[in-house]
Amino acid sequence: MTTDILIIGAGSSGSVLANRLSADRSRQVTVVEAGARVADPEMRMPERWPFIHGRSYDWAYRTTPQPGLAGRRLEWARGKGIGGSSLVHAMAHMRGCRADFARWVDATGDSRWSWDSLLPHFIASESFSGGASAVHGTAGPLPVLLPGPELSSPLVQDYLAAWASLGVPRIPDHNGGEMLGGTPNSLTIQNGKRVTVSDVYLDPVLDRPNLALLPHTTVQKLVIKRGRVTGALIIRDGHEELIEAGEVILAAGSIGDPLLLMRSGIGDPEVLAEAGVATVLESHGVGRNLHDHLLGAGNVYHSRRPVPPTKLQLSESMTYLSARGLTETAGAPDIVVGCVVGPSASESFTDAVSDVPPGSGYTLLFGVTNPTSRGSLRISGPDITDAPLIDPNYLDTDHDRDLLRSALEHALLVGRSEGLAGWRGKQVLPATGVSTPAELDDFGARAAITHHHPVGTLSMGSSDAAPVTPDLAFRGLSGLSVVDASVIPSITAGPVHAAVLAIAEAFAATHD
Numbered sequence: 001m002t003t004d005i006l007i008i009g010a011g012s013s014g015s016v017l018a019n020r021l022s023a024d025r026s027r028q029v030t031v032v033e034a035g036a037r038v039a040d041p042e043m044r045m046p047e048r049w050p051f052i053h054g055r056s057y058d059w060a061y062r063t064t065p066q067p068g069l070a071g072r073r074l075e076w077a078r079g080k081g082i083g084g085s086s087l088v089h090a091m092a093h094m095r096g097c098r099a100d101f102a103r104w105v106d107a108t109g110d111s112r113w114s115w116d117s118l119l120p121h122f123i124a125s126e127s128f129s130g131g132a133s134a135v136h137g138t139a140g141p142l143p144v145l146l147p148g149p150e151l152s153s154p155l156v157q158d159y160l161a162a163w164a165s166l167g168v169p170r171i172p173d174h175n176g177g178e179m180l181g182g183t184p185n186s187l188t189i190q191n192g193k194r195v196t197v198s199d200v201y202l203d204p205v206l207d208r209p210n211l212a213l214l215p216h217t218t219v220q221k222l223v224i225k226r227g228r229v230t231g232a233l234i235i236r237d238g239h240e241e242l243i244e245a246g247e248v249i250l251a252a253g254s255i256g257d258p259l260l261l262m263r264s265g266i267g268d269p270e271v272l273a274e275a276g277v278a279t280v281l282e283s284h285g286v287g288r289n290l291h292d293h294l295l296g297a298g299n300v301y302h303s304r305r306p307v308p309p310t311k312l313q314l315s316e317s318m319t320y321l322s323a324r325g326l327t328e329t330a331g332a333p334d335i336v337v338g339c340v341v342g343p344s345a346s347e348s349f350t351d352a353v354s355d356v357p358p359g360s361g362y363t364l365l366f367g368v369t370n371p372t373s374r375g376s377l378r379i380s381g382p383d384i385t386d387a388p389l390i391d392p393n394y395l396d397t398d399h400d401r402d403l404l405r406s407a408l409e410h411a412l413l414v415g416r417s418e419g420l421a422g423w424r425g426k427q428v429l430p431a432t433g434v435s436t437p438a439e440l441d442d443f444g445a446r447a448a449i450t451h452h453h454p455v456g457t458l459s460m461g462s463s464d465a466a467p468v469t470p471d472l473a474f475r476g477l478s479g480l481s482v483v484d485a486s487v488i489p490s491i492t493a494g495p496v497h498a499a500v501l502a503i504a505e506a507f508a509a510t511h512d
Contacts, residue, residue, distance in 0.1 A: 003030035003212070006232060006245035008219050008260070009252035011084015012497060013484040013504040015202035016125070017251060019141075020508035022211040029210060030243065031202075032217040032234060035081030044193045046313035049090050050344075053077040057087055061255060061390055068373070068395030070445045072348070076390065077452060078255055082215060083196035085253065089452060089497060091194055091313050093144050093186040094174040095122050096492030096499050099332035100370075107489035109462040110470035112506065115177055121505035122175070122498065128186075135176045141200035142501070143190040146173050147312060152184050155307055155362055155423055156316040159339040160184075162419025163319055167326045174318070178330050179493055182319040187312060188497075197501070218384055222248065222264040222480070224280055229480040247479055251504075254454040254486040255377065258287040259388055261458075262379040266477070275379045275386070281476050285467040289459045290375040291491055292392050293451035295336075296404065296444050297344045298363035299411040300352075302425035306359050310341045320369065320493060321410060323403070333493045335407035337414060338365040348446040349429055356428055364415050366407035366444075367451060369493040372399045377457060392454070395445065404444045405437060453496045455488040472507055483507045 005021055007014050010033035022029040038057045042048045053075065054060050061076040079085035097115075104113035111117055123137035126144045130136060149157060163182040164170055171181035188195050205211060214236060223231045223242065231244040250257045261267060265280030267287060272279050310316065320333035343356040344363040353361075375393030380386045395401050408430075414420065415427070430443040460468040460482075467475055468487050474480040485500050492499050 001030075001241070002244045004028045004246045005030070006243055006248045007031045008232065008248065008250050009033060009084060009256060009484070010082045010198060010202060010213060010215070011079060011251065011253060011484070012086045012197040012500050014084065014251035015197045016501055016504035017249060017483060017508055018211060018213075019201040019205050020505070021511060022205060022208050025208070025210050027210065028212070030212045030214065030245070032214045032219060032232075032243070033082055034216070034218045035079070036215045038081045038083065038087055043087055046091055046187070046189050046192070046194055047310050049088065049194070049313055053088060057081040059255070061388065064389055064391045066392070066394045068393070068401075068445060069448055070348075070442075072446070074450050076255075076450060076454065078253060082202065082213070083198035085452070086188070086196040086198070086497070090315055090495070091187045091189055092315070092318070092495045093188050093498050094179070094318070094492075094494030095502070096494060097179045097332065098177050100490070100492040103490045104488075107459070107461045107466075108470035112470070118502045118506060121502040121509065124505055125501045130173070142188060142197065143195050143200070145187045145189050147184045147187065147316070151311045153308060153310060153316055153341045155341055156184065156339050158420060158423060159414070160317060160319075162414050162417045165419045166414065166417060168319060168321065169327065169329050174320075174494060175498070179320040179333050180322055180328050180330065182317065184317050185315065189312065192311075219260055220263065220384060222260065222266075224264065224477065227476075228478045247481070250480070250482045250486075251484045253484050254290070254457045255388065255390070257482060257484065257486045258377060258457045259379055261286050263382060263384065271378045275381050277379070277382050283467050283476060285459065285465055287377045287457050288374070289456040289489070290377055290390075290392055290454060291371055291373060291456050292394075293367055293369070293371065293453045293491065294394055294404065294448040295338070295365045295367040295451045296408055296411075296447040297346050297449045298340065298365045298429065298447065299408065299415050300343055300345060300356060300361060300363045300428040301415060301423070302356060302361050302428060303423050304425045305423065307341055307362055309359070314342055315340045315365070318494065323406065333369045335403055335410060336367050336369055336494070337407060337411045339363075340365060345429060346447050346449050352429055352431070361425075361428065362423065364411040366404070366411040368400050368403040368407060370491060372397045394448065401441060404448070405440045408440055408444055451495070453491060455485045455491050455496055458482050458486040459489040460487040461489055481507070
């Protein structure tokens with residue numbers, strides 16, 4: 001078959017692109033997706049999000065053993081289905097702050113990636129429950145809920161008040177350009193249910209005659225002729241097919257994109273040779289610059305009184321803080337502390353929280369907002385069924401280790417504060433007596449879990465070493481663009497999903 005534009009991946013970015021690019025009825029747009037439509041009712045239930053990982057609509061990746069995490073391997077959930085990772089994420093909608101996007105401008109030399117330039121695209125993507133303003137829109141496809149007191153847990157309301165008593169400013173929401181301070185999380189929830197990006201971008205336009213969606217379709221490799229990507233070899237219904245395309249857009253995410261490129265012979269020749277793949281184009285940056293947010297799970301407490309069930313999605317508030325002081329209101333956050341209305345612990349501490357059932361305890365998560373550790377991923381063989389080698393290289397730098405310890409100390413600060421005295425029972429984690437820097441570091445290494453924000457594996461940049469150009473074209477090949485979290489050169493302070501939508505909106509807005 002032939003098409004004008006082939007989009008690989010019907011996840012968050014792919015859904016945005018399919019909607020916006022197919023609005024021009026003169027061009028045929030085809031979207032291929034390895035997964036299918038997800039009918040699991042628990043996927044729609046916000047409070048069930050941590051418990052649906054590992055199901056049929058999760059790629060269920062695992063990292064290599066991580067020296068910085070006491071040799072542990074982390075489970076990396078990534079959505080496999082129409083909607084991509086918006087099927088399985090925690091629904092938090094945080095754009096990032098001005099300082100985050102200033103780093104993107106530094107990396108690319110292009111002002112299109114500044115906060116001010118991206119703001120119209122953030123606004124265009126959302127229907128904000130708080131109403132329209134200079135920084136929010138109400139006409140976009142994606143519902144964004146800013147919970148009020150009627151929905152927020154009373155525990156979380158007291159948690160925010162406790163921070164305020166310590167001098168931390170209360171901010172309207174996380175999406176106004178500055179993130180330092182305490183506020184409830186904005187969430188992609190409507191009428192008590194998860195909203196996926198495909199629900200609001202892709203599904204409403206599937207009746208367009210120039211838009212085709214091919215589920216249950218895996219992409220084996222890209223087809224390259226004389227330096228141009230001309231299509232892809234796919235597997236559908238057990239048969240190999242060729243899709244020829246005038247343009248190919250990768251939107252399969254920070255894991256899927258570089259793996260496909262490597263299977264197609266694009267990457268570091270040494271990595272490719274070890275996997276039995278001949279080099280078609282040497283591109284050493286493919287699969288490098290991998291980084292992710294960690295959260296320590298967690299600083300757990302028994303509660304003195306029952307913790308009501310969440311009306312949202314368990315993790316109801318993230319407080320972003322500066323290493324310069326609790327009262328700072330502008331600039332890049334350094335650490336984050338979040339409040340979860342239930343017990344949350346890594347697999348290292350399952351036994352420790354076994355006597356803290358839901359309703360009887362709560363957790364303060366802690367993390368580093370802008371980690372400097374960088375890892376990589378690679379293929380282990382030429383086929384899509386060959387498991388990837390994913391090494392995020394967590395906590396490799398003093399910066400990350402020091403700030404994770406600081407984040408834990410700040411969790412303990414608010415957790416032991418007078419503002420939470422009415423809730424605080426016995427501290428379960430970390431165990432009593434854990435107090436020295438070495439002890440806190442050891443606890444952090446064993447408590448850390450992924451925040452599910454892998455980025456950077458096909459970073460955009462002005463340097464020839466960057467795999468992707470500032471206008472999201474793949475360097476060294478014509479006819480190929482990359483539009484998703486893989487192009488992010490440095491991670492935003494919070495969850496990256498909102499930024500991915502803005503990247504896709506920005507690309508589509510300037511697409512000829």
